[in-house]
Amino acid sequence: MASKVIHAIYNDDDILLNAVKKVRGKQYRIKEVYTPFPVHGLEKAMGLADTRIAITSFIYGLVGFSLAVWMLNYIMIYDWPQNIGGKPSFSFFENMPAFVPVLFEMTVFFAAHLMVITFYLRSRIWPFKKAENPDPRTTDDHFLMEVSGESNADEVAQFLAKTGAVEINIIDKDEDH
């Protein structure tokens, strides 16, 4: 089935924010907003849920920390305990002060890298990925709101035209190819 979306292009972040509020007020569905820089307050105006990526980072940090504890205990205490410079390795806790730097570094390493990888996968960005912003100006100084319109596409377009947009495009999307 062919669906229609309307692209409203704005040239200012404040106008965009006002338009987003008006469109939401009319109960039209905003599919996506493309902006050249983070517009503060936009996710609230659009009603986006908070991102949980910081929580994943915390969990990854715990994973890294646990792995480091296991590794250090296995290598230094269990597998081959040595008396290095008169500092014998009797137990993990007695040796722990010497382990603090590596415990810390591994925690940070896991928390940072796995979080960034999660971000790339969730936002679907990676090398050789093709960009999906519908208009190249949206990385420069224009803001594009994509609103879905089925039977009432023209009505939505007329409404958007009055929200301060500089350009409105109605686009037929052929999804059944």
Added chain:
Amino acid sequence: MASHYEAPIRTPLITGDKTYHDISVDVAAPIEGKANKSWWIVFSIALVAFLWGLGCIIYTISTGIGVWGLNKTINWAWDITNFVWWVGIGHAGTLISAVLLLFRQKWRMGINRSAEAMTIFAVIQAGLFPIIHMGRPWLAYWVLPIPNQFGSLWVNFNSPLLWDVFAISTYLSVSLVFWWTGLLPDFAMIRDRAKTPFTKKIYGILSFGWSGRAKDWQRFEEVSLVLAGLATPLVLSVHTIVSFDFATSVVPGWHSTIYPPYFVAGAIFSGFAMVQTLLIIMRKVSNLENYITILHIENMNLVILLTGGIVTVAYLTEYFIGWYSGIPYENYTYLSFGAATGPYWWAFWALIICNLLVPLTLWVRKWRRNIMWTFIVSIIINIGMWFERFDIIVIDLSKDRLPSSWSMFSPTFVDIGIFMGTIGFFFVLFLLYARTFPVIAQAEVKSILKSSGDNYKRLRAEKGDDTPHYTEVSGTASVKKETEKTEKMSSEELSENDKKENINNLLSSLGTFNPDTQTADDLKKISGVGPVMEQKLHSLGIYTFEQVSKMTDKEYDLLDSIINEFPGRAKRDDWAGQASKLKNS
């Protein structure tokens, strides 16, 4: 409506009445333009230095560490000096982008990208030295916790040198990821402006297909914040651990409890000095004075003043404690009467003058806002911080507990060559970066333009804080219909007759070109006009800046209707304005 209020007392961070599009143009300019002669000269010098260093490294590895000036007493010297010096320099970038982000310091945005690039390049240089010093760098993987062929003999996790391996590899990789994530939207901006398919392809790959969705931005900001939170203790830990290399030993002068905070302060001190050295040149060469203002330079000087003060206090403490202990060995440590008057007096005084005395001039506001003086001071600090590490390592080792083994160190050409080589390598990387990467975090800068741009500050001063920060679009936008599969504007394809008429209309208002009396200008000089576009303009009969400079909105529209490729481009790039400038020059 979002409030863009910022206290009027704050100096604008972006000057020159910029718009969002101006920022894109200014940041893309060094990438899209051609390198000038001085760039090639500096690049060639750096490349030669790098190749010389590479030769010295190969000589060292093929012959042995004996080609260095090390001896039985001084068994660590330039290599570790250079290692610590480079790691220290590599502290400013993450400090600027992470610590200043947590403190919500907006002035970081003009400088964070280059500072982080500098960090990464500096840490690469630092990492070279321990690897070369191993003597057999192909066995470098032995520092990793993997069992060896004789059984499960592991690396020693009690050793600060192994902590270094973990700290520096974590620091380098996390800094790289932090930097690259911030680069994605800026690469995307370059990608979408690219004129040739090749650059479009390259920046498309580099940008990871960044599209700038609202959700992406939300995650982007959260990731930046969390990375900043992680990188802040990380950056402090790295030089702390480097200082442990010395502080956990029993050598007088090295065995010092204040080393961790003192080393971290020294690292930030030298790192900011290096940022100053590079950015003072770059803002001039790449025309970025509107983004890296005198305020940025002064703020960095204030950080230098603070960290330099901490370092000074540490020097005085070391000197006092060495004297107060009454132990004769302590009289030969790098901060002692013995050092100041002994055979290494010149190294001692180089340290005191460069790190302690010269930075004091920055207490004077007029001097820390003087770009030339700041540049000189930044180079002096870099020299001073190199001497600090040299003094710690060489002076402390030169007079150990057994007077019969007292010795001096003299570097060989290989020591000097490798050091020069890393400086060359560093500048090779930085110069390439300056021509191919967006050197200002333009997406971030755009987000503070309305609060901190001088034009918007003036607007608020004149019309009050609640005035709208935009000009209302007049009338309603026209609605266009498109089908995604077909080319853009296809619905508006014009018939041949319409086209001819439009061309006539266009030329009647721009004036015609007479090849007998006039000479054609190089239209490619107009930013936004490439060889293809120039040809198209020629086919319409447009050959001179004079003609282009007469274009108004009406002509732009006519042009768009004839040439469908880049609708709106001519107007956005202000061809007429550019052409009238070119015409007069």
